[in-house]
Amino acid sequence: xxxxxxxxxxxxxxxxxxxxxxxxxxxxxxxxxxxxxxxxxxxxxxxxxxxxxxxxxxxxxxxxxxxxxxxxxxxxxxxxxxxxxxxxxxxxxxxxxxxxxxxxxxxxxxxxxxxxxxxxxxxxxxxxxxxxxxxxxxxxxxxxxxxxxxxxxxxxxxxxxxxxxxxxxxxxxxxxxxxxxxxxxxxxxxxxxxxxxxxxxxxxxxxxxxxxxxx
Amino acid sequence: xxxxxxxxxxxxxxxxxxxxxxxxxxxxxxxxxxxxxxxxxxxxxxxxxxxxxxxxxxxxxxxxxxxxxxxxxxxxxxxxxxxxxxxxxxxxxxxxxxxxxxxxxxxxxxxxxxxxxxxxxxxxxxxxxxxxxxxxxxxxxxxxxxxxxxxxxxxxxxxxxxxxxxxxxxxxxxxxxxxxxxxxxxxxxxxxxxxxxxxxxxxxxxxxxxxxxxxxxxxxx
Numbered sequence: 001x002x003x004x005x006x007x008x009x010x011x012x013x014x015x016x017x018x019x020x021x022x023x024x025x026x027x028x029x030x031x032x033x034x035x036x037x038x039x040x041x042x043x044x045x046x047x048x049x050x051x052x053x054x055x056x057x058x059x060x061x062x063x064x065x066x067x068x069x070x071x072x073x074x075x076x077x078x079x080x081x082x083x084x085x086x087x088x089x090x091x092x093x094x095x096x097x098x099x100x101x102x103x104x105x106x107x108x109x110x111x112x113x114x115x116x117x118x119x120x121x122x123x124x125x126x127x128x129x130x131x132x133x134x135x136x137x138x139x140x141x142x143x144x145x146x147x148x149x150x151x152x153x154x155x156x157x158x159x160x161x162x163x164x165x166x167x168x169x170x171x172x173x174x175x176x177x178x179x180x181x182x183x184x185x186x187x188x189x190x191x192x193x194x195x196x197x198x199x200x201x202x203x204x205x206x207x208x209x210x211x212x213x214x215x
Numbered sequence: 216x217x218x219x220x221x222x223x224x225x226x227x228x229x230x231x232x233x234x235x236x237x238x239x240x241x242x243x244x245x246x247x248x249x250x251x252x253x254x255x256x257x258x259x260x261x262x263x264x265x266x267x268x269x270x271x272x273x274x275x276x277x278x279x280x281x282x283x284x285x286x287x288x289x290x291x292x293x294x295x296x297x298x299x300x301x302x303x304x305x306x307x308x309x310x311x312x313x314x315x316x317x318x319x320x321x322x323x324x325x326x327x328x329x330x331x332x333x334x335x336x337x338x339x340x341x342x343x344x345x346x347x348x349x350x351x352x353x354x355x356x357x358x359x360x361x362x363x364x365x366x367x368x369x370x371x372x373x374x375x376x377x378x379x380x381x382x383x384x385x386x387x388x389x390x391x392x393x394x395x396x397x398x399x400x401x402x403x404x405x406x407x408x409x410x411x412x413x414x415x416x417x418x419x420x421x422x423x424x425x426x427x428x429x430x431x432x433x434x435x436x
Contacts, residue, residue, distance in 0.1 A: 003219060010220040014227015021228065022235055051273040051281055051289070053303075064241035070274055074305060074313040075244040080338050082303050082316055084273055084289045086280040097282055097291035097299045099318040103243065103338035106399075110235040118398065120342040122334045124320045127297030130332050132344045134398045172402070177344050178395035180332065181324035 016151075023144045028113030032141060034164035035174050035191040037213035043090035044123075044212060046098065049197075049205030054081030055104070057204040059143045059156075062104060062115050079104040087123065087210060097124045098210075105136055107170045113140045116168050121190075121210070129181020133190050133212075135174025137165035139204055142194075146202055156202040163194045176214065188214035243339035249309040257406065257433040261309040262335060264317060264426040266414055269305040271316070286366055288355040297323050300355050302366075304426075306335055314339075317428075321354050329354065331382070333410070333428065341399020345408055345428070347392030350384035373416075378424075382410040394430060406432035 048057065054077065055061050056068045064079075072078060080103040087096040102117040121133035142165075145158040167174055176188035190212045197206040251259045270287040282289035288302045299322035306317040315337035324330045329352060333345040353367040367373050387393040391407035408431065414424030 003216070006216055006220050007223045010223025011227040011230075014224040014229075015231050016227075017224065018228040018231025018235075022232065047280075051275065053271055053273045062241070064239065072305075076246065076312075076314050076338065077305070077316060079241045079243060080316055080336065082271060082273070082318070084282060084301055084303065086282050086291055088280070094293055095280075095291060097289065097301055097320070099289075099301045099303065099320065099334070101303075101316050101318060101334055101336040101342070103336060104241045106243070106339070108240050110238055110240070111232070115240075118342070120334045120336050120344070120398070122301070122318055122320050122332050124291075124299040124301065124322050124332070126291055126293030126299035127295055127323045128293070129324050130299075130320060130322065130330075130346075132332055132334060132346075132395065134342055134344070134396065172398060178346060180330050180346050181322075 019147070022110060022113075023147055025113060028140055028144065031113065031138070031169050032166055034166050035135075035189060037189055037191055037211055039188055039213045039215040042093070042212045042214070044087035044096060044098075044210040045090060046085045046087040046208050046210065047206070048083065048085075048194075048208050049203070051085065052081060052083040055079050057081065058202060059115070059139065059146065059204070062108070062117075062139060062143075081117075090209075094125055094128075097126065098122065105168050105171060107136075107168050112169070114138055114168055115140050115143055116165070118168070118171055119174075119192075123212075125182070129179060129183045131179040131183050131186065131212075132177045133174065134172070134177050135190060135192075136168040136171035137192055138168045139165065141166070142196070142204060158196050158201060161195060163196075165192055165194055176212070186214050188212065245339040246308060246312050246314050248340070253431065257431045259429060259431050262317070262428040262430065263307045263309070263311065264304040264428075265307065265311070266412075266422065266424050266426055269307070271303040271305065273303070285355045288366060290355060298354055302355075306337070321349070324348075331410075335428075341397060341401045343394065343401040343404070343430070344396045345392055345430070346386075346395050347383045347408075347410060348385040349382055350390075351380055351382060353382060378413065378415060380412045382412060383408070391431075394432060404432040406430060 116138040124130040146156040179186040193209040195207040306315040335343040387407040
């Protein structure tokens, strides 16, 4: 009986150590840098979690654990999401109509600290023109901090006020693909910052800033 | 006893790492791509939207600012009153299988011409970005004054007795739209496309049919 208890304790400690190793593995540190921005940066504020359809933005959904009432029934769209939002210019410029299409990334890997989505944005300035953006975001830092808080008995609660979500390795740097109208010929990059909601700390929804850099 | 304990710790670590390696993360259903080789050496792929059943209705906004809703379209007006609109659809392949999502935005461009962007997201393959000038006013807010605002396709006045309209009117050669970029399997593609509405207007101010996007890649833009 004593041997079994020792074996069980050893196994449990080993599993805990294994999870810690996975969460803090050196790969996750080397790919934690958010996308760099160069040129004039326009900050657009929006709120994720309102007018959407598709998969939930939770760590569980990224791991394939949960469905939700808003998910698409079509098998090809089970892990896809669409949001239509109004983005407000931090500098007081005109508001922007945006549509964000996203899907669980095919690059995801627990061993390589990758758990995120690929994204495609279309931003439209009424009467002026539009830009299209292609990128990705790795939610691993949020998951890691949430698990760490959970281990310490604080519930699944990511600790930082603001996360600059890094792109997924292998998915390319987030980029401004093209522009039309007043934005024709523009090139640039972008980064999304994310502020978890106090009321739903584990979810990947809440206030977001889209930092759009143009050259 | 100590050896047993440390052995079990090691086994626990190894099992956890192995579990992470084989854990079945969500994947996307992949349909066989239907791509035709055209005589000039380019490749043609057709995408379609069934109207009206493929329109995607979003959940109402609980937090944050919401755009104005006009049917399934979202509309935002600028300071000068000019609108921008966005609609989202399920995207189908040439065999009418749902393979992804498509968004279509429309607004007047700086030069007064109206333009549209399409973003096609095929989760198993990547994203494709398209831009065009429009041959017709397809904005949902642009109906005649005494009619309720709604999609252009649901207005009998739009059709002028026809069943098919080519919406694309440039800016690429031959009046085609341009493929402006892509990710995943669509990365690096250059080419052009056409958007054609094949719809049957009905007496109830509705319509049904297909919106067809014919893309051609590997051709000069």
